[in-house]
Structures are given as structure tokens and as C-alpha cells.
Amino acid sequence: MKNIDRSDLTDMDEYIKFGGYSAILKALEMKPSDIIDEVKRSGLRGRGGAGFPTGMKWSFAAADPKKPKYLICNADEGEPGTFKDKPILEKNPHLLIEGMIISGYALQAEYGYIYLRGEYPKAKDILEKAIKQAYNRGYLGDNIHGKEVNFHLYVHQGAGAYICGEETALIESLEGKRGQPKIKPPFPVNEGFLSKPTVVNNVETLANIPYIIEIGAEAYSKIGSPECPGPKLFSVSGNVKNPGVYELPMGTTLREIIYTHCGGIRDDKKLKAVIPGGISTPILTPDKIDCPMDFVNMPKYGSMLGSGAVMVFDETVDLAKICLRAMKFFEHESCGKCTPCREGIGWMRAILERICSGSGMAGDIELLIEVSKNIAGKTFCPLGDGAAVVVQSFINNFRQEFEQHISKEFSKEIKVAA
Ligand code: NAI
Structure with missing residues (x-):
């Protein structure tokens, strides 16, 4: 986010004024495999949430002999509470574009897609304007800066489904199908977009690449935690x-x-x-x-x-109600492909609704835990796990918040008030 509020970095000239697009020139002098090694040595781990080592992911895709290869930027941040990619997309789009060109070159991928969440319309206009500028200045397209390097970049806007942030659902959606997850393996690095090797990286992950190339893996690996730096x-x-x-x-x-x-x-x-x-x-x-x-x-x-x-x-927040709010979100966003998630989350929402409205019954907390255990680890993707984690961790750490709602005294109070 360096210089993000000092200047209008959506303008390519301003971005270049602050050193932008210099990392790509440095990268183009390197061999693709050397860039992958540099990213491996930097210790960069995926910033979408899972923290998978980025260089290792790239090396898997690079080692797969199938061609062509694709690079996808996951810009579908939809996890409640998450709005960290937004400033990059809206205020520093060239940083992401530069990161994608370098990554595309390292992977020998000639096509890149930014899968953008439907709720970020402003970012779509900003990204498309920035991409046009980069094409006009020879950083995108064929023979980038006179080298035998081609990279084409497109923005694809989602339609507002949380599940399309899950990489296999995202790929299905990008292929024009219904956005539903698939079992992994095979991982996208081997069978991704159009069944070809595909690297899916988060916005923030790709935005780290120019910096790694600029300062080198060794300096980068000294920032922050030794085990997962940056x-x-x-x-x-x-x-x-x-x-x-x-x-x-x-x-x-x-x-x-x-x-x-x-x-x-x-x-x-x-x-x-x-x-x-x-x-x-x-x-x-x-x-x-x-x-x-x-x-x-x-x-x-x-x-x-x-x-x-x-x-x-x-201290004033009612955590049982937060838990219910989260369950309404997961129920609404479940894609419906697998039964434990589709049915189970609705059951958990209904029990929580009963508890929060003062009609909770003895045994409801145990029932919630029981249902959550029948969802966790039994679904195609982590959406069901996420819902189960909320219920289990809220109850494990704040059981009294739920008990207060269920207790006779509390129920009586509610009934008298009603
Ligand atoms: P995952 O652990 O299945 O995969 C992480 C990445 O590593 C994927 O790209 C996957 O293809 C790759 N990978 C893992 N093992 C591999 C292997 N053996 N070979 C090749 N590639 C491999 O996690 P997933 O489902 O991609 O992400 C889950 C996380 O996403 C959660 O921890 C959650 O925090 C986060 N999340 C973030 C959201 C956001 O808005 N940023 C929204 C929802 C969830």
C-alpha cells in the first residue's frame, strides 16, 4: 500500500513515477525458472486464506507438460469481514497487473484472468482502464517490451456468489458453467481452467510479486515472521x-x-x-x-x-446473535451441491433462531454441535466446514451466551415482555 494515498496510482504515469513497472523489466532479464526459485526462496505464502507456499504451487504448474497454462487472479473476496484486496483493486491496479505479468512469464502462461467479485463494480472500471493503459504502453499483449513474451489479461466479473471465491467453483464459473466446487485432487495446477494447468492466486499474493523481484528473496524473507514472511x-x-x-x-x-x-x-x-x-x-x-x-x-x-x-x-455484543447472523449468511451462500451443507446449515440456522428468539430448549446446544459434526469434513468444499467452525468455536468459547438465551429465567422474561 506504499504511496497508495499520496498519489493517484490508477494513473500509469504516477505508478511509474513511484518505481512501478521496473520489476517487470528486471524479471524479463531472468529465466522463468529463476523467478519461480526466487518466489520459493522468498517464503511467500498465499494470502487468500489457506497460506499454501506460492513458489511451490507455481512449480507444480510449471512442471506439468500440458499446454497452454493459465493464470487466474482470485479477486472474489467474499469472506465476511474481508475487504483487504479492495484498496489494491481500486487504488493500485497496476501493482496487481505488474504482478500478474511477471507471474504469467514465470509460469509461461499467455492468458490471465481477474475473477472479480460482482459487488466491486468500481474496481471493474478501474482495472479495465489500467489494463488498457498497460496494453497501450506495451506491457500487455504480444512481444512485451520487444521480448518473445506474450501475456493477455481480462477481467471477468462474478455475479455475487460467495462460493465462486472457492477456486474450483471459480473456474467452473469462468468456463460459463454453474459455479459449484469440485473435489480436489486433481488440483487446478494440473487440471484447472479448460482442464489445463492453472495457477489461482489471490490479489494480495500477486501484488507481492513485484516487490519480491525488486528487493530480492533474501531481503523479503527478513520481513515479519521467519516461518511465513512478508x-x-x-x-x-x-x-x-x-x-x-x-x-x-x-x-x-x-x-x-x-x-x-x-x-x-x-x-x-x-x-x-x-x-x-x-x-x-x-x-x-x-x-x-x-x-x-x-x-x-x-x-x-x-x-x-x-x-x-x-x-x-x-462486551455489549450478543454472540449468539452473531452466530445466527453468520449461519444465515452460510445458508444463503451454500451452493446446494452436497447434502450436509445444503440441509445441515439450514438446520443450524433454525436451531439458532429458536435459541435467539427465546424459544430455545434444553439440549439445543448439544443438537447444534451434533449437526455441525455431521457437516465438518463431509462436504466438497470448505463452506460447510466454515459454518461448522463458527458453531463449534462460538459454543466452545462462549457457551454461556447461548445458555442465557435458553435458561428458563430468560425465556420467562421474553414471554412476559411479549
Ligand atoms: P486449500 O488448502 O484447499 O488450497 C489452497 C491452495 O493450495 C489452492 O490453490 C490449492 O489448489 C492449492 N493446493 C493445496 N494442496 C495442493 C497440492 N497438494 N498440490 C497442488 N496444489 C495444492 O484451501 P482453499 O479451499 O483454496 O482455501 C480455504 C481458505 O480460504 C480458508 O482457510 C479461508 O480462510 C479462505 N477463504 C477466503 C476467502 C476470501 O474472501 N479471501 C473466502 C472464503 C474462504
Whole structure:
């Protein structure tokens, strides 16, 4: 996000003024395999949520003899709480384009697609304008900068389905089919777009590539956590004084993010809970906020880095209602392909609705856990797992919030009030 608010970087001249498009010139002097090695040595891990090593993913696609190869940028960020890719797409589109050209060259892919979430119409116009500028200046198209390197780039807008952020559903959608996930393996690196080797990388991942080429793998690997280095974007929302997107070294603690960068809890209330990496990552109690936010350390504290979407809840928030809100989202977004997800999430929503409306019954909490266990690990894609994680982690950490709704005293109060 360097210079992102100092200048209009959507204008190619401004981007170049601040050093843009110099990494591509450096990359074009390197062999494709050397770029892949550089990215491997940098330690870059995917920023979409899963943290898969980027260089390793690239090397799998590069080693597959099938041709042509494709590069897809997953710009369908839809995880509740996640809005970290938006500033890149809307304010620094050339950084993503430069990252994609370098990645395309490294993979020997001549076609790239940006699969953009339907809810980001502003970004579509900005990206298309920037792509046109890059074509006009010879950075996109055939024979880039006089070399025998071709790369064509297109924006494809989704229609507002969360599931199309899952890479196999995304590929189906890009092929013009209904966006539903497929079982992996085969992974897209071997059988992706049009059944050809395809690398799907998140916006933020690709935006790191020019920087890695510019400063070199060694310098990059010294930023942030040794196990998973680099800068990381955190989108912080909820009850903090200054919500927003923050670029910080990987491994910055949740405490530092909340209290130093976001100014602490709004109205100086007490912190009740934090979801650290988007709604699908387990909720944490306040005693866990000294966790370093990276892919390696977060599991030790009982959660995951995910997409780095920090959602902060103060003492006044009713977490049972948050859980219900999340379940309505997952029920609405389930693609319906597999039964445990399609049916089970609806059941969990119905039980939570009963609990939150004061009609909860003894045994409802156990029933919720039982249903969640019949979803987790039994679906084609992680959407069902995400819903199960919400129910299980909310109940494990904040059971009393649900019990209060179910308790006789509480139900009586509701009935009297009604
Ligand atoms: P995954 O672990 O299945 O895969 C991660 C990436 O590594 C994929 O590109 C996959 O193809 C590749 N990969 C994994 N193993 C491989 C192998 N053996 N060979 C070749 N390639 C391999 O995770 P997935 O389903 O892609 O992502 C799940 C994560 O997405 C969740 O942890 C969640 O945090 C995040 N998420 C992010 C959202 C957002 O808006 N940014 C939305 C929803 C979920």
C-alpha cells in the first residue's frame, strides 16, 4: 500500500513515477525458472486464506507438460469481514497487473484472468482502464517490451456468489458453467481452467510479486515472521476506534493491531471476543490476543490467520446473535451441491433462531454441535466446514451466551415482555 494515498496510482504515469513497472523489466532479464526459485526462496505464502507456499504451487504448474497454462487472479473476496484486496483493486491496479505479468512469464502462461467479485463494480472500471493503459504502453499483449513474451489479461466479473471465491467453483464459473466446487485432487495446477494447468492466486499474493523481484528473496524473507514472511494486509472491523485496512509485518500480534493501530475498543469498552481471520476462523477469547498473526502461530492459539480479517466484538455484543447472523449468511451462500451443507446449515440456522428468539430448549446446544459434526469434513468444499467452525468455536468459547438465551429465567422474561 506504499504511496497508495499520496498519489493517484490508477494513473500509469504516477505508478511509474513511484518505481512501478521496473520489476517487470528486471524479471524479463531472468529465466522463468529463476523467478519461480526466487518466489520459493522468498517464503511467500498465499494470502487468500489457506497460506499454501506460492513458489511451490507455481512449480507444480510449471512442471506439468500440458499446454497452454493459465493464470487466474482470485479477486472474489467474499469472506465476511474481508475487504483487504479492495484498496489494491481500486487504488493500485497496476501493482496487481505488474504482478500478474511477471507471474504469467514465470509460469509461461499467455492468458490471465481477474475473477472479480460482482459487488466491486468500481474496481471493474478501474482495472479495465489500467489494463488498457498497460496494453497501450506495451506491457500487455504480444512481444512485451520487444521480448518473445506474450501475456493477455481480462477481467471477468462474478455475479455475487460467495462460493465462486472457492477456486474450483471459480473456474467452473469462468468456463460459463454453474459455479459449484469440485473435489480436489486433481488440483487446478494440473487440471484447472479448460482442464489445463492453472495457477489461482489471490490479489494480495500477486501484488507481492513485484516487490519480491525488486528487493530480492533474501531481503523479503527478513520481513515479519521467519516461518511465513512478508507484509500482510489486515482488514479490521467491528467495535474498534479506527477500523480499516492496515499493512503490517506478518506476525504482528492481535493486541498490537487492535490497541496500537486501531486505537483500542470503541468508547473504551471491554473486549469480549475477536474473530481473527474472517468468519470461517475460530473465535478467540481476549486472553488469546497476544497471538502473532501468521499461518504458523495462529493454530497454536486455537485459530487461523485466514484472510486476515479481524472482527472485534465488545462486551455489549450478543454472540449468539452473531452466530445466527453468520449461519444465515452460510445458508444463503451454500451452493446446494452436497447434502450436509445444503440441509445441515439450514438446520443450524433454525436451531439458532429458536435459541435467539427465546424459544430455545434444553439440549439445543448439544443438537447444534451434533449437526455441525455431521457437516465438518463431509462436504466438497470448505463452506460447510466454515459454518461448522463458527458453531463449534462460538459454543466452545462462549457457551454461556447461548445458555442465557435458553435458561428458563430468560425465556420467562421474553414471554412476559411479549
Ligand atoms: P486449500 O488448502 O484447499 O488450497 C489452497 C491452495 O493450495 C489452492 O490453490 C490449492 O489448489 C492449492 N493446493 C493445496 N494442496 C495442493 C497440492 N497438494 N498440490 C497442488 N496444489 C495444492 O484451501 P482453499 O479451499 O483454496 O482455501 C480455504 C481458505 O480460504 C480458508 O482457510 C479461508 O480462510 C479462505 N477463504 C477466503 C476467502 C476470501 O474472501 N479471501 C473466502 C472464503 C474462504
